[in-house]
Amino acid sequence: MxxxxxxxxxxxxxxxxxxxxxxxxxxxxxxxxxxAGVNGRTTLAPPTNVTINALVTNKSDFLASVAPVIATANNTDRVERYSWERQFLDWAKIDYERDxxxxxxxxxxxxxxxxxxxxxxxxxxxxxxxxxxxxxxxxxxxxxxxxxxxxxxxxxxxxxxxxxxxxxxxxxxxxxxxxxxxxxxxxxxxxxxxxxxxxxxxxxxxxxxxxxxxxxxxxxxxxxxxxxxxxxxxxxxxxxxxxxxxxxxxxxxxxxxxxxxRRYIEKSLGASVHSSSPGPTPWRQIATSRPVWxxxxxxxxxxxxxxxxxxxxxxxxxxxxxxxxxxxxxxxxxxxxxxxxxxxxxxxxxxxxxxxxxxxxxxxxxxxxxxxxxxxxxxxxxxxxxxxxxxxxxxxxxxxxxxxxxxxxxxxxxxxxxxxxxxxxxxxxxxxxxxxxxxxxxxxxxxxxxxxxxxxxxxxxxxxxxxxxxxxxxxxxxxxxxxxxxxNSGRHALPEAGLKEMQTLEEKLPLQSVAREEVNAAEQPVKSNN
Structure with missing residues (x-):
């Protein structure tokens, strides 16, 4: 098909x-x-006794420098302190290495x-x-x-x-x-x-x-x-x-x-679309059109x-x-x-x-x-x-x-x-x-x-x-x-009867059904060309 x-x-x-x-x-x-900060967070600040150089260059120095802070902030067992240290290190490392x-x-x-x-x-x-x-x-x-x-x-x-x-x-x-x-x-x-x-x-x-x-x-x-x-x-x-x-x-x-x-498309569109230039653009009509606004x-x-x-x-x-x-x-x-x-x-x-x-x-x-x-x-x-x-x-x-x-x-x-x-x-x-x-x-x-x-x-x-x-x-x-x-017409204004006729075509589109019937009758098996 x-x-x-x-x-x-x-x-x-x-x-x-x-x-x-x-x-x-x-x-x-x-x-x-x-x-700047951890994924955009700039509200947190590192302890004042920690230097940026220590954070970036030497992790062991960093852990030693924050040990008093950790001990003060977390008076629980050793495992929990180690977890706190790792989280703090990950935060600080990202914050200062990826500023x-x-x-x-x-x-x-x-x-x-x-x-x-x-x-x-x-x-x-x-x-x-x-x-x-x-x-x-x-x-x-x-x-x-x-x-x-x-x-x-x-x-x-x-x-x-x-x-x-x-x-x-x-x-x-x-x-x-x-x-x-x-x-x-x-x-x-x-x-x-x-x-x-x-x-x-x-x-x-x-x-x-x-x-x-x-x-x-x-x-x-x-x-x-x-x-x-x-x-x-x-x-x-x-x-x-x-x-x-x-x-x-x-x-x-x-x-x-x-x-x-191609025949189906062109017949369905009918006279509403001009294949050539439809004439000068109706700027005034567009600018004063209530439906456009x-x-x-x-x-x-x-x-x-x-x-x-x-x-x-x-x-x-x-x-x-x-x-x-x-x-x-x-x-x-x-x-x-x-x-x-x-x-x-x-x-x-x-x-x-x-x-x-x-x-x-x-x-x-x-x-x-x-x-x-x-x-x-x-x-x-x-x-x-x-x-x-x-x-x-x-x-x-x-x-x-x-x-x-x-x-x-x-x-x-x-x-x-x-x-x-x-x-x-x-x-x-x-x-x-x-x-x-x-x-x-x-x-x-x-x-x-x-x-x-x-x-x-x-x-x-x-x-x-x-x-x-x-x-x-x-x-x-x-x-x-x-x-x-x-x-829409190149003349920019159609007689009232002509306009109503085209609007009726747009609403009911009898041409589309006619065109589709013709296409169905004429269609033969074809190969994909696209």
Whole structure:
């Protein structure tokens, strides 16, 4: 049985977003080990009569020098004293032989947020460039250049704090091209009633977090934080090579696609997507479109919630619940695996609702956004009040992140519904504004927790996050729509009858069923060409 070209595209897109988020989150976990102290702990101090030289150069001198301290602190039997000595030696040896960077909470928050400082600037250009030069080039280079920066991060870290900061700013800037550029390819390749499922490939970002947080934790425990960036670089480069050989910008450009699949895609898309340039971009219509702004609002709240938990999750688990680096990596990554699984299952449910006409396209998108913003917000609100309990915190963070998976069937898919021809630009507009929480949230978290790593400070962080999520979800559900917009046409305005006809095609898609019947009748056994 043939492997369909858009199936290959799904997997390459899926891995591409794994790479994209791998670049975002690697510093979130390595910073726990990079700062001075034992895995970032700087609150303990060695006895005043112990010198650093003794600690580093001579273990026997060290044990002799701390013997009076041990005797005073532990008046139990010899075995217990020996155990105390060994633990103290292990702590002190790590602390002074692997001393790290002396960055305070504000400097750490700046590093964590720097990736997003100008990340939003190239969101809109990403959609424009993809329409002109193709997603294959733009998405590939965005990830490729970001991956190359991984090899430089250890060098820049030891060079200076400022150098590392600005390298992360550049890495965030260039990878900002990726997300909006992919919507251009989605609009050209994916039939409308398959969009929810295909857009779930974007949630490869969650698998990237789920996979690499635990892997990075073990890598750091076994070797050092520097190896995290070398692994990221090698993995990313392998994907880049495969992307260049396996992916093409449209079915018409794919040299190995079966003609039956190509006919099915083109007939399913019908007149909603122009094979050639649809004309000048309708900037005014996009800027004044209520449905576009509703997607911006949904993305703002969703990204605020996602990035707050994703960026600061490792720090929260490490400082509040005192997990070691391996547990921190696992607990920070697990929720994102649940997010991907939920996204895939929910997208299949959403496409089922569309195929069977049980809900209109607009109501399916509202349902999905109500889950990814509203329901998630309620779970984060519970985290604010029960986060002092380690078990409850793990469960609530996992469930909250999981519910965000519905975003692939909500605002992300809705942007293609509104205008397949300008989907990349619409996502670019949404990304420029809706992506700002990526750097605003870490800045606010830094202020709230500066010298105040307490459960009360984190309660305020989670309450603010819940407000953003619930508010954006309610606004979207009441005021959004996901029907084909009149400015999707190259004429930027269709007669009312023509517009209603195209919207009906988008909602019911009779062409898709006709095309599938023709394909099934014409299909013959073929070999996999992908």
């Amino acid at each position: 043939a492997v369909e070209a858009r199936t290959v595209l799904w997997y390459m897109t899926f891995i591409g977003f794994i790479v994209n988020y791998m670049l975002r989150i690697n510093l979130n976990i390595t910073i726990v080990d990079m700062i 790290g960077f002396h960055w305070n909470e504000k400097e750490q928050s700046n590093l964590l947020g720097s990736f997003f400082w100008v990340h939003w600037l190239l969101q809109l250009p990403g959609g424009i460039l993809a329409r002109k030069y193709g997603t294959k080039l733009v998405f590939g280079l965005a990830n490729g250049v970001g991956v190359f920066c991984c090899f430089l991060i250890p060098i820049f870290s030891y060079w200076s704090y400022a150098a590392l900061l600005w390298l992360r700013v550049f890495q965030g800037l260039v990878t900002g091209l990726a997300w909006p550029s992919m919507h251009v390819m989605t609009a050209k390749w994916i039939p409308p009633n398959e969009r929810s499922k295909f857009v779930s490939a974007y949630l490869g970002s969650s698998v990237g977090v789920a996979m690499f947080y635990p892997i990075f934790g073990y890598v750091i425990a076994w070797t050092s934080w520097e190896w995290v960036y070398y692994i990221c670089g090698v993995f990313g480069m392998l994907w880049f090579v495969a992307w260049q050989f396996l992916v093409f910008d449209s079915p018409a450009e794919h040299p190995r696609i079966e003609q039956s699949e 509703m997607n911006v609002v949904a993305q703002w709240g969703g990204i605020w919630g996602l990035f707050t938990l994703m960026t600061h999750g490792p720090t929260y688990f490490r400082l509040i619940h005192h997990w070691d680096i391996r547990a921190t990596g696992f607990l920070s990554g697990m929720p994102h695996l649940m997010r991907m699984i939920f996204a895939y299952c929910f997208s299949m449910f959403a496409d089922y609702l569309l195929r069977t006409d049980r809900l209109s396209r607009t109501n399916v998108r509202k349902l999905a956004t109500g889950v990814c913003c509203g329901v998630k917000g309620l779970v984060v609100l519970a985290l604010a009040f029960f986060g002092y309990n380690a078990t409850a915190a793990i469960v609530l963070v996992a469930v909250a992140t999981m519910f965000h998976g519905a975003v692939s069937s909500g605002p992300l898919a809705s942007m293609v519904d509104l205008s397949p021809n300008y989907a990349g630009i619409v996502l670019g507009v949404s990304g420029m504004i809706g992506g700002m929480p990526g750097f605003i949230s870490p800045y606010i978290v830094g202020i709230l927790t500066q010298g105040n790593q307490t459960i009360e400070a984190w309660k305020n962080v989670f309450m603010l996050t819940a407000a953003m999520l619930i508010g954006s979800g309610v606004i979207y559900v009441f005021f959004s729509e996901s029907t084909l917009q009149p400015w």
